Amino acid sequence: MSEPRFLDAGEAALVVEFGSGVDPAINERVLALDAAIADAPPEGLRELVPTYRSLMIHYDPLRLDRDALVLLVQDRLKSAGTRKRKTALWTLPCCYELPYAEDLAEMAGLMKLSAVKAAAIHANATYRAYMYGFAPGFTYLGGLPKEIAISRREKPRPPHDSKVILVGGGLSAIATFAMPTGWYVVGRTPERLYAPDRDNAFLMEPGDDIRFEPIDGATFQDLDRRAEAGEVVAKRTAR
Amino acid sequence: MTLRTLSAGPGCTIQDSGRHGYLRYGVTGAGPMDPLAHAIANRALSNPAGAAAIEVSLGGIEVTSETETLALAFAGGDFAATLDGQPLPSAAIALIEPGAKLKLRAGPSGNWCYLAVAGGFNVPLVLGSASTHTRTQIGGLQGRALKVGDTIRTGKPAYSAFFNAIIDAPILDRPPETIRVLLGPQDDYFAADEIEKFLAGPWTISARGDRMACFLEGPKLTHSQGYNITSDGIAMGAIQVPGEGQPIVLMADRQSTGGYPKIATIIGPDHGRLAQARPGTSIRFRAVSHKEAVAARAEEHAFLAGPIKAEPLIRTEFSSEFLLGLNLIDGYVDAEQRPSK
Numbered sequence: 001m002s003e004p005r006f007l008d009a010g011e012a013a014l015v016v017e018f019g020s021g022v023d024p025a026i027n028e029r030v031l032a033l034d035a036a037i038a039d040a041p042p043e044g045l046r047e048l049v050p051t052y053r054s055l056m057i058h059y060d061p062l063r064l065d066r067d068a069l070v071l072l073v074q075d076r077l078k079s080a081g082t083r084k085r086k087t088a089l090w091t092l093p094c095c096y097e098l099p100y101a102e103d104l105a106e107m108a109g110l111m112k113l114s115a116v117k118a119a120a121i122h123a124n125a126t127y128r129a130y131m132y133g134f135a136p137g138f139t140y141l142g143g144l145p146k147e148i149a150i151s152r153r154e155k156p157r158p159p160h161d162s163k164v165i166l167v168g169g170g171l172s173a174i175a176t177f178a179m180p181t182g183w184y185v186v187g188r189t190p191e192r193l194y195a196p197d198r199d200n201a202f203l204m205e206p207g208d209d210i211r212f213e214p215i216d217g218a219t220f221q222d223l224d225r226r227a228e229a230g231e232v233v234a235k236r237t238a239r
Numbered sequence: 240m241t242l243r244t245l246s247a248g249p250g251c252t253i254q255d256s257g258r259h260g261y262l263r264y265g266v267t268g269a270g271p272m273d274p275l276a277h278a279i280a281n282r283a284l285s286n287p288a289g290a291a292a293i294e295v296s297l298g299g300i301e302v303t304s305e306t307e308t309l310a311l312a313f314a315g316g317d318f319a320a321t322l323d324g325q326p327l328p329s330a331a332i333a334l335i336e337p338g339a340k341l342k343l344r345a346g347p348s349g350n351w352c353y354l355a356v357a358g359g360f361n362v363p364l365v366l367g368s369a370s371t372h373t374r375t376q377i378g379g380l381q382g383r384a385l386k387v388g389d390t391i392r393t394g395k396p397a398y399s400a401f402f403n404a405i406i407d408a409p410i411l412d413r414p415p416e417t418i419r420v421l422l423g424p425q426d427d428y429f430a431a432d433e434i435e436k437f438l439a440g441p442w443t444i445s446a447r448g449d450r451m452a453c454f455l456e457g458p459k460l461t462h463s464q465g466y467n468i469t470s471d472g473i474a475m476g477a478i479q480v481p482g483e484g485q486p487i488v489l490m491a492d493r494q495s496t497g498g499y500p501k502i503a504t505i506i507g508p509d510h511g512r513l514a515q516a517r518p519g520t521s522i523r524f525r526a527v528s529h530k531e532a533v534a535a536r537a538e539e540h541a542f543l544a545g546p547i548k549a550e551p552l553i554r555t556e557f558s559s560e561f562l563l564g565l566n567l568i569d570g571y572v573d574a575e576q577r578p579s580k
Binding site: 007008009010011012013015017020021022046047048049050051052053054056058061062066131132133134135136137138139140177194196201202206 | 259260261262263264265266267365366374375377421423424425468469470471472473474475476477494495496497501504505506507529532533536537540
């Protein structure tokens with residue numbers, strides 16, 4: 001494995017860059033370093049932001065010297081490679097039926113599939129939660145099967161509902177907020193991936209795996225009510 | 240004790256020092272656009288530098304105290320302030336008795352003014368912070384901008400002997416013409432002559448900006464290896480260059496990650512300098528070393544660590560020169576208009 005690059009994002013953030021693409025092995029190195037630093041954070045560390053391919057380290061340069069931080073990262077990289085990270089497999093209920101899957105037929109048609117077939121392909125894969133970004137709880141997923149790896153729309157579509165499952169740009173994602181998007185809405189989950197008043201405001205950690213369990217509209221309604229009342233309706237399996 | 244808003248233009252929000260520790264979950268830090276001015280307004284009242292205060296936009300605000308005398312302080316852009324119609328300096332401590340009205344309006348320069356109260360504003364914390372992020376509707380008052388008739392509870396002041404005073408904070412006098420940057424993290428997406436073009440500018444601040452981003456207009460920058468990168472983290476002040484070649488500076492309400500190359504990042508002490516520059520202002524960037532950036536930060540830190548100087552103010556003693564220097568004209572601000580120099 002090649003050595004990471006150290007890049008400055010201003011005087012108060014250091015980027016440790018492991019690669020340039022979306023790759024589970026690269027992401028695993030990012031998360032291993034993230035955990036190794038979080039286990040024993042140096043004085044002056046502000047926050048750690050793992051992404052697909054890099055770790056952004058926000059720090060106070062008046063309390064933590066930049067060169068000392070680089071040395072610390074190099075030291076932690078030695079131990080990070082050997083550690084085994086605890087991960088979870090999440091089974092998230094997902095309704096692939098109308099009105100919850102408003103773009104499924106359009107996406108399936110563009111990929112020359114029936115809507116039922118496209119939903120089955122989406123539900124039969126295991127995804128990696130690479131990173132959060134863009135909005136609270138917005139989760140970028142890797143592992144989308146090739147048959148439904150559609151590119152993004154040329155023009156964004158109007159705002160969708162919250163808690164929708166998206167595909168686009170060769171990836172899948174879970175959007176927690178209503179927003180315009182260049183991706184396709186293929187389903188909706190009743191689970192709240194982000195609930196600011198819950199003890200664990202965010203259910204999943206970057207690096208966790210996700211499977212979608214198809215549910216019908218009536219089950220969605222029932223689980224949605226239970227989730228609204230604070231219940232976690234996704235299933236978690238430790239790995 | 241409560242403060243009541245009698246009027247609030249669009250875009251006035253409650254901000255503390257920002258929401259920290261949740262960028263990894265996609266949560267925006269928010270916090271003040273001009274962190275230095277925010278800290279000075281708080282420090283003038285002996286509040287912690289990061290206490291919750293009101294970020295006042297060009298739309299202005301008018302507030303009153305409901306039941307008890309409140310000590311307020313404001314600092315930031317050159318706003319026009321009046322207490323019951325009597326002009327105050329643009330950075331001041333003002334005691335407002337029940338029923339008294341403090342009004343802040345857009346003045347000759349600057350976009351943001353910070354209104355702090357002794358003891359800080361007391362609103363429910365979301366993910367550990369009082370900062371408002373209106374796009375995701377969290378923090379402050381139900382995640383929204385202030386409106387007429389809001390009542391905001393205030394905390395217990397650490398200190399009680401306040402008086403009307405001018406805040407003496409020369410460090411706030413930051414002309415925006417030159418903004419210091421550290422090149423990177425993706426300056427290698429641009430050839431040397433494109434970096435030169437970026438530093439030569441000049442760039443004009445567009446009227447399109449908000450708390451999320453400041454858009455710049457100037458020479459077209461060309462990428463040497465495409466403009467799509469696999470998303471990575473975004474720091475405040477990051478200058479990303481999308482395909483069309485016109486830079487976008489990501490500010491307090493920026494998203495946590497993004498997929499355009501970032502040619503440079505504005506250094507911390509200059510975030511407020513850019514935030515206070517009005518649309519139409521011409522700016523240039525100057526590249527500095529990491530060491531210079533840290534030294535500038537240390538200077539700001541030292542200023543805030545000391546007491547903020549406040550000279551007692553007796554309203555009848557305003558000089559005519561001072562009064563002439565204030566913008567007393569009521570009305571709106573044309574965002575397209577170049578600020579007069």
